Amino acid sequence: MHRWSQLFIPTLREAPADAEVASHKLLLRAGYVRQLGAGIYSYLFLGNRSVNKIVAIVRQEMDRIGQEFLLPALNPREIWEASGRWDVMGDNMFRLKDRKGAELCLAMTHEEIVTDIARKELRSYKQLPQIWYQIQTKFRDEPRPKSGLLRVRQFIMKDAYSFDIDEAGLDVSYNKHDAAYRKIFTRCGLKFVSVDADSGAMGGSASQEFMVYTEAGEDLIASSASGYAANLEKAISRPSVVEDLAPTGDGTPELVHTPGFRTIDEVSAFLQTQPQHQIKTMAFTAIMGADSKVGAERPVVVFLRGDHTVNEAKLLAVSGAAELRPMTPEEIETTFKAPAGYLGPIGVEAAPHPKKPGTLVILDAALADRKNLIAGANKAEYHLRNVTPGRDFKPTVTIDVRNVLEGEGCPIDGSPLRLGKAVEIGHIFKLGFRYTKSMGASVLNRDGKETTPIMGSYGIGIERILTAAIETSAAEMGGDAYALPAAIAPFEVVVTITNVGDAALLAAGEKVAAELDAAGFDVLLDDRDERAGVKFKDADLVGIPYRINIGRGVAEGKVEFVNRLTAANKDIALDQTVATIREALTA
Amino acid sequence: MHRWSQLFIPTLREAPADAEVASHKLLLRAGYVRQLGAGIYSYLFLGNRSVNKIVAIVRQEMDRIGQEFLLPALNPREIWEASGRWDVMGDNMFRLKDRKGAELCLAMTHEEIVTDIARKELRSYKQLPQIWYQIQTKFRDEPRPKSGLLRVRQFIMKDAYSFDIDEAGLDVSYNKHDAAYRKIFTRCGLKFVSVDADSGAMGGSASQEFMVYTEAGEDLIASSASGYAANLEKAISRPSVVEDLAPTGDGTPELVHTPGFRTIDEVSAFLQTQPQHQIKTMAFTAIMGADSKVGAERPVVVFLRGDHTVNEAKLLAVSGAAELRPMTPEEIETTFKAPAGYLGPIGVEAAPHPKKPGTLVILDAALADRKNLIAGANKAEYHLRNVTPGRDFKPTVTIDVRNVLEGEGCPIDGSPLRLGKAVEIGHIFKLGFRYTKSMGASVLNRDGKETTPIMGSYGIGIERILTAAIETSAAEMGGDAYALPAAIAPFEVVVTITNVGDAALLAAGEKVAAELDAAGFDVLLDDRDERAGVKFKDADLVGIPYRINIGRGVAEGKVEFVNRLTAANKDIALDQTVATIREALTA
Incomplete structure (x- = not known):
């Protein structure tokens, strides 16, 4: 104790x-x-x-x-040279020299x-x-x-x-x-x-x-x-299911005047549809590695569902690029002869294969089976209706390059993603x-x-x-309070004598703590001559999950049990502290 | 197990x-x-x-x-500057710089x-x-x-x-x-x-x-x-008790011709006395600290019992010198007008106080109450008999400056020193x-x-x-073998199955080990398919203090208990292993 x-x-x-x-x-x-x-x-x-x-x-x-x-923290340079990591570790590794000038690092x-x-x-x-x-x-x-x-x-x-x-x-x-x-x-x-x-x-x-x-x-x-x-x-997911729009006119791509409406939301509002009925277009310049067969740079265009966002890590992997840079409006106009904001799939010439030169056109997998979508028309102030991937344009590759969204179905059984x-x-x-x-x-x-x-x-x-x-508990308890799981808390239980000046309380606290200690629990007895409020605050602050308050109830044979993990407080009999803590620990 | x-x-x-x-x-x-x-x-x-x-x-x-x-090994320079030890620690302290160039050390x-x-x-x-x-x-x-x-x-x-x-x-x-x-x-x-x-x-x-x-x-x-x-x-000691020589002549210092006999042993043999009846003379030049009041250097002469040696640490402390250098024969002749090998106390002028200039003459405390000693006569090829400190010469100081000897009495109760x-x-x-x-x-x-x-x-x-x-045990057991105390050995007991190919021995070994394990002992079961000799050697080598050999005796319900700490081996009943180990551990 x-x-x-x-x-x-x-x-x-x-x-x-x-x-x-x-x-x-x-x-x-x-x-x-x-x-x-x-x-x-x-x-x-x-x-x-x-x-x-x-x-x-x-x-x-x-x-x-x-x-x-137990392996040494101090390592000679030679051993790290042998694996080739002396250089790889760069500035992340602490390095030093000994009194003889030999090079060492801290592993x-x-x-x-x-x-x-x-x-x-x-x-x-x-x-x-x-x-x-x-x-x-x-x-x-x-x-x-x-x-x-x-x-x-x-x-x-x-x-x-x-x-x-x-x-x-x-x-x-x-x-x-x-x-x-x-x-x-x-x-x-x-x-x-x-x-x-x-x-x-x-x-x-x-x-x-x-x-x-x-x-x-x-x-x-x-x-x-x-x-x-x-x-x-x-992360991958099952995208939310969307009902396609009905076709208009003869069902083939049809120009629609969208003066000044460039963004997904603007176009959705103007055409009274939803973002998920649109194709979002993203254009990048890919900076390729030294051994690239498609040139030092190549254009990359990604078509996604209007409410989706592109995942750069996936895109990097798919494009095989060393780096991706969003195109400026000027670059878009120069490369595709289309104004930024109205770039769309029809008319963009796609490389026939990811490893062949030309524009890498990527269709996100969530659009693979969709039809009658709305997309940029590659013409200022116009969009197209009735755009159907496969029929109206062929991407270089159709693959998942988007960020999953909260609540979408997981790929295993469709249960919602967190x-x-x-x-x-x-x-x-x-x-x-x-x-x-x-x-x-x-x-x-x-x-x-x-x-x-x-x-x-x-x-x-x-x-x-x-x-x-601590972070998990603090998030649950409001940020300013926490309680550690009993197994890793510094003590399992704190016995707080609310007033050590009161001989009866002092004696009861000592007895309860001694009983808990004898039962094998890791117990801290707060025997300080401080006000009860200070002691309660301190006990909460140090994150001990269970507390027994020794207060005036002692006269009636009662103490208070505070379970900070469940926020359940209750009065228990003085002789029930061991049983109560045991129950809490095995709950 | x-x-x-x-x-x-x-x-x-x-x-x-x-x-x-x-x-x-x-x-x-x-x-x-x-x-x-x-x-x-x-x-x-x-x-x-x-x-x-x-x-x-x-x-x-x-x-x-x-x-x-638990305090960090990595320490910022500033904290060691605060105490002044950043410099004091010198080359013994590992120092390094972090990626920003800040100086750190390993505590x-x-x-x-x-x-x-x-x-x-x-x-x-x-x-x-x-x-x-x-x-x-x-x-x-x-x-x-x-x-x-x-x-x-x-x-x-x-x-x-x-x-x-x-x-x-x-x-x-x-x-x-x-x-x-x-x-x-x-x-x-x-x-x-x-x-x-x-x-x-x-x-x-x-x-x-x-x-x-x-x-x-x-x-x-x-x-x-x-x-x-x-x-x-x-270390100090009670010197061995020596009976003084009887006086010769009128009991005052008396010249005796000792041609070519310079060392304590030579003079002892020649005069048929013991080294402990002689005064050994040691002459040094003390290099004093910068703030010395007795000059940059001073002569120091020490008189010791013939069979004693001077302790330099004590001498340094007594002389207050920064360093002590034995005088060359030439220096002795120049300083004391006496030939090396015949330097003695009578005629050497002692500084009146350790802090006053002049020769610091130190009489080792073991000679304080002696009389009729033999000492150099400050004259080539002559010694003196009947030399009695105090009566015949006055040192600057009488104090313990000698090394204690094995077997001398300790200062507390005289029990022999190790x-x-x-x-x-x-x-x-x-x-x-x-x-x-x-x-x-x-x-x-x-x-x-x-x-x-x-x-x-x-x-x-x-x-x-x-x-x-390990050193202690190896010294006792002959240098090539050792056994660790059970409390710090990697295991308390090793159960050696001498032949795992023998099903009866294997079963007995498993049973014995399981019983010892269940009784709470830290047990290692040697279940390797190796010859018994190899296994015994390995068991000895890893320093486990107790061993149970599971061998042919099993047929008669016997195993061998080897206590490497006491070198006592004995046959015990198969069902007595727990009791035997318990007894050994509490012995």
């Missing part, structure tokens, strides 16, 4: 002005951390205590699947070190599989450290590496990590989604990120109840032979032949778990 | 040629560690496991007296960081005392990294810092650490001595080092069963106001006055505990 009066818990009424996201503010206000420099934090008693609890959970689950190592990750051990120590397939993990401090020279513990220059990572004799083995190691990570995050009380972080081009899930939705995050993801989840850059910012808490990745090949690791296989082991790499950001939990 | 067949334990038949000390060789051979660079090691499964066990013990004992923090210790927190957060004596500790990676650019984990450039330290309102408070914090350290080292199974690391001039024990005797150590210490222990530089090399495993230190003053920490005392808190600083080298335990 810990006594608040003996502890160093420097709570603050207000967060420093430069603290932006909720977890940053709250970690400072609750006395969990203090900043030492840009992206560098000291973890005080409460912060370290939460970190230790997270580490213990991670270690317990990882011990079930692998062996714990951001440990693929090189484990591969070095593997190439020196592993000789036979009989020694495989291996899963090696560590819980260790990483260093990264973030260009813009911010957001408290979310983007720092020194942090704790659980990193793990697997070595297998073949891809089937790697699948097993990868799946073990997938399962362990789900257990870890669940035990830590997080609601998470696992996101396919790969293009899928390698066939199957070669990389997954574990994400927690929060406005403090820097990634955008889409997910649904079906289990589908993806970064917005890769879109939002998220923070990454873990990552599992089938590395393949990248390091074992470049660094020359090799074992004899069953047939006595030299074989390169295949690797996986897996990471969990320890502090990310804490910050994600 | 862990299965050896599933683990990565790369044992080696031989240690690399550059491994010198036993712990270095054995840590490599046992697959505990692998070297990545000079003074930089990777801890593999077994090494990390031992480290984790040590950390758990340290954390448990420290949690009883203080609060755990060797954290006085600056905790004092920074204290000065910002502590306002009142009511918040004191505070004891803050952490278990964290430290970096030190050792000029000559060597000896495996004994002198490395990256290591784990438990460092702690106390803040108190006054010296009485500091005494309490210091004593808490003293007691906790003793518990920690005892629980880790180490035989240690605590050494007064201070001159004692401050009155009382302001600094203690906890040391373990080992030839691999770099300090020299003396200790006795009374609890007395000191660095050789500071002398030897030792390694430091911990250090507790009353820092005083050094950092709180220079960095401006201050709290209001009981009377509302600004007061500077007083600090203590305390450290334990985590890996040092492991290496000291």
Whole structure:
């Protein structure tokens, strides 16, 4: 049992002005951390205590699947040269020289070190599989450290590496990590989604990120109840169903005068239709890579449903461009002989194949089966009705290049997509032979032949778990309050003696805390000589999920139980505190 | 329960040629560690496991007296400028620049960081005392990294810092650490001595080092069963009692011809006396500090008992010199008009006071009450008999300046001194106001006055505990073998199935291991398909203290219990393994 009066818990009424996201503010206000420099934090008693609890959970689950190592933060340059990453890491890696002038770096990750051990120590397939993990401090020279513990220059990572004799083995190691990570995050009380972080081009899930939705995050993801989840850059969806317009006239493209109406909304209003009945036209200049067969630059035109937006990551991938630049009105006029605002599909000559020169015309897949659409007429102040893709124009390629929308159906079962910012808490990745090949690791296989082991790499950001939990809770509780899941809170329960000057209350508080302690709960007794209001505020601020208030009810054998996770308060009998906390913890 | 067949334990038949000390060789051979660079090691499964066990013990004992923090390794230059140590640390501190050119260092210790927190957060004596500790990676650019984990450039330290309102408070914090350290080292199974690391001039024990005797150590210490222990530089003793020679002639100094006999041994043999009946003369030139009142240099002559040697650290302290240089024979002749080899006390004019100019003549305290000694006569080929200090010559000062000798009586109760090399495993230190003053920490005392808190600083080298335990055990077991104390061994007990091809042995081994595991012991089952000899060797090599051999005796319900700590092997009944291990662990 810990006594608040003996502890160093420097709570603050207000967060420093430069603290932006909720977890940053709250970690400072609750006395969990203090900043030492840009992206560098000291973890005080409460912060370290939460970190230790997270580490213990991670270690317990990882011990079930692998062996714990501890690898050095200080790495000689040579080992990073061997993999070719000394240069790749650029300014993100801290570098230094020792007293003899030898070059060192502070490791951001440990693929090189484990591969070095593997190439020196592993000789036979009989020694495989291996899963090696560590819980260790990483260093990264973030260009813009911010957001408290979310983007720092020194942090704790659980990193793990697997070595297998073949891809089937790697699948097993990868799946073990997938399962362990789900257990870890669940035990830590997080609601998470696992996101396919790969293009899928390698066939199957070669990389997954574990994400927690929060406005403090820097990634955008889409997910649904079906289990589908993806970064917005890769997310796909079933577009909402639209009833096509009836044809007008003879059903072929028909000019309609739209004087001064250029945007989707202007045209919709003028023609009394909906944006989803229009074709939106986007024109880009693609700057191609050095080895391009279609010239240094090429025009790219994208046709989308009027209410859709183009996803630049998808467009980059489809176009094979190094960079995409929206065309200026002048460029549009020069290239297509059509005025900006009235550019449309009919008359734009499409390259016959993405790898042939000419304009790359992309039709977004959501328009593939549509008809009688409204589009620019490539003539000032005119649009066309009755435009039907396929019949009236042929794109170079029809493919998904749009951003999914909140509420659209997920590709698995059509259940509605949730879109939002998220923070990454873990990552599992089938590395393949990248390091074992470049660094020359090799074992004899069953047939006595030299074989390169295949690797996986897996990471969990320890502090990310804490910050994600705080952000999630703060978002639910209104931003200025939060409660941590009991498993990772610095204490499970706080016993607040509302007035230590009252001998009966003091005695009851001591007794309750001692009973909870004896029952194995992690209990903090607030025995400070402070006003009850101050103590309640502090208890809320430090995020402990359960509180027992020892107040005047003691005279009638009652104390108050406050469950901050469910916001349910109730009076309970003095001798029911252990049972109440046990029930809350197993709920 | 862990299965050896599933683990990565790369044992080696031989240690690399550059491994010198036993712990270095054995840590490599046992697959505990692998070297990545000079003074930089990777801890593999077994090494990390031992480290984790040590950390758990340290954390448990420290949690009883203080609060755990976690402070950053990456420190901005400014904070080290604030204390003045940015320059003091010199080449021992790793320094680097970030992407913006800001200067950082890798912390060797954290006085600056905790004092920074204290000065910002502590306002009142009511918040004191505070004891803050952490278990964290430290970096030190050792000029000559060597000896495996004994002198490395990256290591784990438990460092702690106390803040108190006054010296009485500091005494309490210091004593808490003293007691906790003793518990920690005892629980880790180490035989240690605590050494007064201070001159004692401050009155009382302001600094203690906890040391373990080992030839691999770099300090020299003396200790006795009374609890007395000191660095050789500071150790004192009761000299062995010598019966003085009877006077010759009229008992006054009498010339004796000693042609060609210069050394103590030559003169002893020639005069048929013992070295302890002689006065040994040592002459030095003291190079004094810049503010010296006795000139830039001064002669220093030391008179010691013939069988004693001068302790340079003590002599430096007594002489107040910056440096001491033995005089050449020419200098002796010029300074004292006496030939080297025949220099003696009578006729050497002593400065009247250490702070007055002239020759500083020091009589070692062991000669204070002696009489009828033999000494050089300041005349070629002559010595004097019947020399009695005090009567025949007056030194400037009589004081202890000699090295203690093995077996001499300790100053406390005369019990015999043990002398030897030792390694430091911990250090507790009353820092005083050094950092709180220079960095401006201050709290209001009981009377509302600004007061500077007083600090203590305390450290334990985590890996040092492991290496000291291995060195100690290897020294006892012959250098090539060792067994770790059960509390810090990677496993408490290994169950060795001598032949996994024998179904009965395999089943018995599985059963025994499962029973031990269920009883709460940390057990390793050697289920590898290897010859028994290989398995025994490996088991010995990894230092597990207890082993159960599952061999042919199983047919008669017997297994062999091997206690490597006591070298006692015995057959026990199959169902007695749990009881046997329990007994061994509590012995």
